[in-house]
Amino acid sequence: MAAQNFNMPALSPTMTEGNIATWKVKEGDSFVAGDVLLEIETDKAQMDVEAQDDGVLAKIIQGDGSKAVQVGSRIAVTADPGDDLSSLEIPAEDTSAPKKDAPKEAPKQESQSAPKQETTSKPAQSSSSTGASKSGGKAQKQTYPLYPSVQHLLKENGLPKEEADKIPATGPNGRLLKGDVLAYLGRIEGNYASESAKRIGKLAHLDLSNIKVAAPKETPAKKPAAALEETLPIEEITVELALPISFKAVVETQKRVQESIGVFLPISTFIARAAELANEDLPKSKTAKPSADELFNAVLGLDKVAGKKASRGHFIPQVTSLAPTTLGPARITSVKQPDIFDILGGKKPAARPAPARLVGGAERVVGPVNVFSINVPKGDEKRGQIFLQRVKSVLEAEPGRLVV
Incomplete structure (x- = not known):
């Protein structure tokens, strides 16, 4: 049983060297295809x-932190x-792995001993046989213009353009690719392109x-109103007051103003002015956030000296007019007066109720009822009640204040 060398792979067509960051597998550990063996850093x-086949890591040659490791050199x-590591050779x-400076030194040696075209083609021919068998391409005359990357590689490594016809090409329609030249030079494995395509x-x-x-997903059941009210923030829960x-009194004032100065004031004007007057100096809201001045006064203790806390309200009443209500007939009962002969005879008759009589016809009709309502945050019920009482007081008792 013999072990196999694990060489530094080329992870890109232009990669010539790399740094070993860390080994993910230790010596003696088994691995399967697809496991990450190590991390390699490039510029x-x-x-x-990743491992291509199952195996065991017998020995690490280049450890963690190795720098400038050439592609193709042994690293493990x-x-x-199932092999016994103790008996492995x-x-x-x-030694055929390419060195970093080998391509640069070849043109110098060739220029001294032989013409450039002849000497550079010999090492390429020896490697082309192995590259063709691995890559699956075949050498053929390049009828298309060479890619700029291919021309650069040929010039950098001292190869003439005619040498491109001897390199196995794997590109579309037999075109020569950059990876084909690198495989021909021994920089990467000949089957690198096909293996990368499979991967x-x-x-x-x-x-x-x-x-x-x-x-x-199950739709959540609807919460009852009580439970929903508990989950809402306190400032979002409102209470309706009516x-x-x-x-x-407003209608009477309206008529007097029209008869005296000839100006008709609609009832909506009286309501708006009454609401404006009732919003002045209301008790401070319990849900309102303190302003910067109020916080500063609280720090200095001036909030206790200022006296009664009050603020302006912003209530706008909603007016609802209810339909007239029909009531039953009003009955007035009276006591029958005693007879005069009974009085003269000394007899005291018992008082008997007289038949009831209707007042104002068979039925009484009560006029429309106007209901003022507002919505206030929970906790500000007192503030809203004061507002409604002020509106009621002004409209029913002092509507004349709203004329001027």
Whole structure:
């Protein structure tokens, strides 16, 4: 049984080296395909390396924090599942892995010994055979213009443009790709493109086999009015107050004003002026938030010296006129006067009630009733009652104050 070398992978087509951040698997631990083995940092990103097959991590060559590890160099040794690590032979490192400076030194040596075109094609031919078998592409003449990235790689590594016809191409319609050149140079594995495509296709598939339809949510039962009132804030709970007010004095005042100065004042004007007058100097609301001046006075203790707390109200009464009420006939009973002969004879007759008589016809009709109502926050009932009493007092007793 022999172990296998685990080399530094190329996580992008342009990656030549990377840093090992941390190993997620320790020596002697088993792993399965898809497990994250380690994290690799590059100058662009930090990526996870997943296991392609099941195995055991036999030995870590490059530990956590290793810097500038070349792509293709050995970083660990792995074994198959079930292997005895004590009897495994650690293989030698693959010396054919490319060095960082190898591509730059090749043109210099070739310029001294042979023409540039001949010497650069020889190492490429040796690696092209392995690259073609792994990548699945085949070398063919490039009829399309080369991609700028491909031209840059060829120029950077001292390869002529004619060398592009000898590199196995995996692009559409046989076009040469940047990854093909990197595989030809040995920078990345020859099957990197196909393996990446398979992995992306696997990750792109969304498995919905274990998805279940969520059960419908139960609609909450309606709370009774009492329970709903308990959950509402105190400032949102309102109480309706009502008070009947007669317009008799208002109508009389309205007629006098029209007869004396020829001006007709509608009843709505009397109501608006009465409400304006009744809103003055009401007791302070218990639900109102204190102003900045009131808070400052409270800090200095001036709120106790100021005396009675009062504030202006903003009540607008709603007027409802009820239909006339029909009452039964009014009956007046009287006592029958005693007979004169009974009085002269000394006889004291018992008083008997006389038949009742109707007053004002068979029935009495009571005029329409005007009800003034307002909604006040809970706790301000007294404040609202004072307002309604003031409106009633002005409209029924002193409507003349509202003329001027």
